[in-house]
Amino acid sequence: MTAMPIQRHIDLTPYNTFAVAAVANYFAPVAGRDDLRAVLDGAGDRSRLILGGGSNILFTRDFDGLVIKNEIRGIRVVREDHDHAWVRVGAGEDWDGFVRWTLRHRLYGLENLASIPGAVGASPIQNIGAYGVEVGDCLEAVETIDLTSGAPRCYQASECALGYRTSIFKQPPRDRYFITAVTFRLSKTARLVTRYADVARAIEGLDPADLDAEMLSDVIRHIRRSKLPDPDELGNAGSFFKNPLVAPDQFAALVAGHGDMPHFSEPDGPVKLAAGWLIEQCGWKGRRVGACGVYPRQALILVNYGGARGEEILALARDIAASVKSRFGIDLETEPRII
Numbered sequence: 611m612t613a614m615p616i617q618r619h620i621d622l623t624p625y626n627t628f629a630v631a632a633v634a635n636y637f638a639p640v641a642g643r644d645d646l647r648a649v650l651d652g653a654g655d656r657s658r659l660i661l662g663g664g665s666n667i668l669f670t671r672d673f674d675g676l677v678i679k680n681e682i683r684g685i686r687v688v689r690e691d692h693d694h695a696w697v698r699v700g701a702g703e704d705w706d707g708f709v710r711w712t713l714r715h716r717l718y719g720l721e722n723l724a725s726i727p728g729a730v731g732a733s734p735i736q737n738i739g740a741y742g743v744e745v746g747d748c749l750e751a752v753e754t755i756d757l758t759s760g761a762p763r764c765y766q767a768s769e770c771a772l773g774y775r776t777s778i779f780k781q782p783p784r785d786r787y788f789i790t791a792v793t794f795r796l797s798k799t800a801r802l803v804t805r806y807a808d809v810a811r812a813i814e815g816l817d818p819a820d821l822d823a824e825m826l827s828d829v830i831r832h833i834r835r836s837k838l839p840d841p842d843e844l845g846n847a848g849s850f851f852k853n854p855l856v857a858p859d860q861f862a863a864l865v866a867g868h869g870d871m872p873h874f875s876e877p878d879g880p881v882k883l884a885a886g887w888l889i890e891q892c893g894w895k896g897r898r899v900g901a902c903g904v905y906p907r908q909a910l911i912l913v914n915y916g917g918a919r920g921e922e923i924l925a926l927a928r929d930i931a932a933s934v935k936s937r938f939g940i941d942l943e944t945e946p947r948i949i
């Protein structure tokens with residue numbers, strides 16, 4: 611494989627779904643381990659930033675170091691038994707393209723995660739989740755290269771410290787491990803998760819025996835299209851804030867003042883609140899501030915109406931978090947990585 615040269619002064623607008631302008635001093639697309647080795651040999655001690663689909667990042671400044679763009683491809687069944695198949699996927703594959711691949715091959719478990727923008731390599735970092743399913747439910751292993759030593763290291767799912775939209779790969783030092791491939795354990799029999807209200811409403815009246823994974827995936831695509839902006843049309847990075855988890859006693863105090871507050875709890879666990887609802891209550895839904903704003907159909911999503919700078923979007927996010935803190939006493943945590 612011929613190593614790609616390291617490029618200079620690259621505009622990152624096409625490489626982040628917020629579509630904000632930022633310049634990478636050095637930029638290297640990497641399509642395999644040999645490319646990566648060559649890039650690291652030529653990179654010296656420059657600071658590094660690993661980029662996949664750019665769907666969970668907000669650039670608030672130019673990046674002086676080296677951006678390594680993961681473009682490692684390939685989808686392969688590596689093992690199979692009567693009930694399951696283990697599928698190894700290059701980290702640079704498009705996530706939704708992979709979900710469609712699983713359905714074409716009658717392998718199940720990821721159908722609720724249809725239509726999420728981004729790359730496969732980012733999916734365990736964030737432990738992406740939607741409509742009652744998380745990547746961690748099907749994750750087998752994550753292959754990485756340690757960028758400090760160049761050595762490969764494979765993490766089994768149990769070693770990834772997966773949590774609510776988090777994993778070991780989100781902990782410092784960030785950008786030490788370059789994810790090259792992810793292996794998923796998928797089922798040959800679909801077990802459909804339909805408990806989220808939007809999904810249950812959309813399939814109401816349908817005989818459960820008539821619902822299959824492809825249909826459920828189409829239902830979810832339809833719901834997402836109706837509520838979420840397409841990053842190709844309107845810059846955004848999906849949910850900008852995580853849903854806060856609060857202790858049961860804090861929740862009891864909150865609900866005394868706000869009886870209609872949506873909440874979800876596991877027995878003996880913290881109570882999950884809907885960040886979008888909290889933001890909406892503070893009057894932000896649909897508000898536009900300069901070239902950015904809060905999406906009118908989903909208050910969790912900040913959008914770039916065109917030409918917004920990263921700092922402007924971040925300032926809006928901070929104002930939103932401050933009003934939620936002042937009204938409810940809750941600290942909102944941002945989901946995308948801020949550079």
Ligand code: NAP
Pocket residue numbers: 739740741742805806807808837838847848849850853874882883884885886908910
């Ligand atoms: P929604 O249905 O309006 O519900 C608001 C929040 O309540 C959701 O974030 C969800 O938490 C939680 N929730 C709803 N029903 C639940 C249930 N039966 N059990 C436990 N928790 C429940 O949510 P939405 O904003 O339209 O999003 C729908 C799904 O897509 C959610 O799972 C959401 O996380 C996911 N999504 C993710 C992103 C992203 O960028 N990460 C962007 C858009 C949507 P959970 O978030 O824990 O599911």
